[in-house]
Amino acid sequence: MAISRPEPRRRLKLPRNLPGGRRLQPYSRADAPYFRSPNFYVRVGGLAIVVAAGLSLLLLRAWSIQVLHGKQYAKAAHRQAFRTVPLLGLRGAIVDDRGRLLAGTTGQVVIDADAASLGSRDEHGRWHPSAAGLVALHRLSKLTGRRRSVLIARIRADVFHAPFAPAVVIAKPTAVLTAYMQERPNLFPGFKVEAEAMRSYPQGAFGSEFLGLLGQVNKDELKSGPYKHAQPGEVVGQSGVEYAYDHLLNKGFVRAKIPVDSMGRIAGPLREPRQKQPPTLQLSIDMRLEKAAQNALAYGMEQARATGHSPTGGSAVAIDPWTGAIKAIVSYPTFDQKQAADNPSYYSRLLHEAYTTPTLNRAISGVYPTGSTFKPIISEAALSGGIITPSTPQACTGSFTLGDHTFFNVERGADETMDLPTALEQSCDTWFYRLGARIWDADPARKATLIQTWARKLGLGARPPVDLTGASAGYLPMPGKHFESISGTPYTEGQAVNLAIGQGALQVSPLQLAVAYSALINGGKVLRPHVAEAVIRDGVRRMIPFKPVRRVKLSPYTSAIRQGLYEAANDPSGTSFPVFAGFPHKVAGKTGTAEAPPRDDHSWYASWAPYNSPKLVVVAMIEHGGFGAQAAAPTVRRIYQAYFHLHGS
Numbered sequence: 001m002a003i004s005r006p007e008p009r010r011r012l013k014l015p016r017n018l019p020g021g022r023r024l025q026p027y028s029r030a031d032a033p034y035f036r037s038p039n040f041y042v043r044v045g046g047l048a049i050v051v052a053a054g055l056s057l058l059l060l061r062a063w064s065i066q067v068l069h070g071k072q073y074a075k076a077a078h079r080q081a082f083r084t085v086p087l088l089g090l091r092g093a094i095v096d097d098r099g100r101l102l103a104g105t106t107g108q109v110v111i112d113a114d115a116a117s118l119g120s121r122d123e124h125g126r127w128h129p130s131a132a133g134l135v136a137l138h139r140l141s142k143l144t145g146r147r148r149s150v151l152i153a154r155i156r157a158d159v160f161h162a163p164f165a166p167a168v169v170i171a172k173p174t175a176v177l178t179a180y181m182q183e184r185p186n187l188f189p190g191f192k193v194e195a196e197a198m199r200s201y202p203q204g205a206f207g208s209e210f211l212g213l214l215g216q217v218n219k220d221e222l223k224s225g226p227y228k229h230a231q232p233g234e235v236v237g238q239s240g241v242e243y244a245y246d247h248l249l250n251k252g253f254v255r256a257k258i259p260v261d262s263m264g265r266i267a268g269p270l271r272e273p274r275q276k277q278p279p280t281l282q283l284s285i286d287m288r289l290e291k292a293a294q295n296a297l298a299y300g301m302e303q304a305r306a307t308g309h310s311p312t313g314g315s316a317v318a319i320d321p322w323t324g325a326i327k328a329i330v331s332y333p334t335f336d337q338k339q340a341a342d343n344p345s346y347y348s349r350l351l352h353e354a355y356t357t358p359t360l361n362r363a364i365s366g367v368y369p370t371g372s373t374f375k376p377i378i379s380e381a382a383l384s385g386g387i388i389t390p391s392t393p394q395a396c397t398g399s400f401t402l403g404d405h406t407f408f409n410v411e412r413g414a415d416e417t418m419d420l421p422t423a424l425e426q427s428c429d430t431w432f433y434r435l436g437a438r439i440w441d442a443d444p445a446r447k448a449t450l451i452q453t454w455a456r457k458l459g460l461g462a463r464p465p466v467d468l469t470g471a472s473a474g475y476l477p478m479p480g481k482h483f484e485s486i487s488g489t490p491y492t493e494g495q496a497v498n499l500a501i502g503q504g505a506l507q508v509s510p511l512q513l514a515v516a517y518s519a520l521i522n523g524g525k526v527l528r529p530h531v532a533e534a535v536i537r538d539g540v541r542r543m544i545p546f547k548p549v550r551r552v553k554l555s556p557y558t559s560a561i562r563q564g565l566y567e568a569a570n571d572p573s574g575t576s577f578p579v580f581a582g583f584p585h586k587v588a589g590k591t592g593t594a595e596a597p598p599r600d601d602h603s604w605y606a607s608w609a610p611y612n613s614p615k616l617v618v619v620a621m622i623e624h625g626g627f628g629a630q631a632a633a634p635t636v637r638r639i640y641q642a643y644f645h646l647h648g649s
Helices: 038-068 070-081 131-144 148-161 175-183 219-223 240-244 287-306 337-342 344-351 371-384 420-426 429-442 450-457 481-487 493-499 510-522 558-570 632-643
Strands: 082-088 101-113 119-121 127-129 167-170 191-200 214-216 235-237 253-259 280-283 313-319 326-332 394-397 399-402 405-408 415-418 532-537 540-543 588-594 602-609 616-623
Touching (some): 101 175, 127 131, 131 148, 175 191, 235 240, 287 326, 287 632, 337 344, 371 450, 371 602, 405 429, 415 420, 450 493, 588 632
Antiparallel strands (some): 101 191, 119 127, 214 235, 280 532, 313 616, 588 602, 602 616
């Protein structure tokens, strides 16, 4: 059968033009009227505008992401790959007036736990150990003798404050434990021996009176006060200059970084940034004089025991009478500053020692009746008030009777007439009893409060604005309900007469008395006592200004008070002449013997030297040390010996 071939495909060629000259158009005849009409161009133009606007928005958005917010989004992406870990940073050093290091920063070996490998946190942020973590913790517990529950609690607390930071489980491991764990890391997965920054005290047990202690900020401190802006877990100053200048010494946490994966798990080592050295705090304390004052105080207490007394403590303070800079401040009993910082149990025992109170800085917190060291203050009140002049004669007798009460003098056989300088030189009690009565009689309605007015002007009865913690305001007995409530008796003329020799309810700290004596010799400038002197940043030393609290107008006759105190230390009939006779630098000072029944009297000595050009005011006080010349005055002499670089004088 023959197979027929298909006909070849016919190719049709359409004409370019239709009959009549019309062109072929790519649209139907039905749309012909709309083509190239105004509406057509409006629609096409509108579509073009929409497309152009969309492209413009996309371009603007891309420009915004890349240029305007590029850094912001880069940081956000970086945060997804890293977690911030707050680590304790370096703390500023503390040096004395010569630049000798008192407190620095050093590394301390600790045992850290990797909380992420030992357990996990629940939805509330509370850490729980895994089964493998419990095994590792149990092994460490058996090795160290610490309960596993204690180790878990430490990790849990650290994770709560800083979830990604290493948790310290053993703060002070022994050298044997450290070596054992470093040699056998495979036996203790999740634990590592590391170094952590901590306070160092190169002078050892030194400076407990002013340096202060550090501690982790607590919940109450985070709610209010100077640390309300701190972060949980931050180590801050708790006392002394560490507290007063924490804003300078403490730069907070160091922001380290640790890489994590998409699930938030740690994926690499911790990356710590390079730390900038914080500023150094320079103190006005002279370390050499401070140590000499410690020895002098111990010597004064020995002298008290040698004369049959039983001293329970003491203190001394030495300040610049022109600036208020504290050159030395000592207190006894005291404590080991370094051990208190290193050993929490030691510090806890100190806090619970109620009898000796070694944490009490007696130089600023201990307050006592002053005895005769108050006599220059009442003298200034009487001179300024026009009650007496330096040459006003008054009797110094064995006793003075007021109403049905008789006040006695130390020298019961005394019977002579004295002026003010002589009364101060020999410290005649009955002369000042009469002065107190004289002030009362000058204006009975005021009840001799001229005495308290001047005492307050010179800094007594108010907390001294010293840059140390714990300073006490003391107490100035004043007529009124408050005095009656604490004493159980009304304020009478007898109270004023007793106050005239620094007895009764009067309470004053050695620092307050040093500020008052400074005002009497510097022309009436009531100083702002301080232990800080300068801040050193990048080698540049900048002084810290301390403006005086106030300036008071002293009597034109104040020189008579200074003369009387000079004679007290340099005239054979003076109360402290046996102590300072022949001393190369002339001292002016006043002994004080304050009654403290039922125990021995308190021993006081307040002074300055040299007499004509004062460089240092020194006040010493020995609790229950007896007469002022027996314990406190020898203490002061030894402090001056050290200050003036004298040996065997």
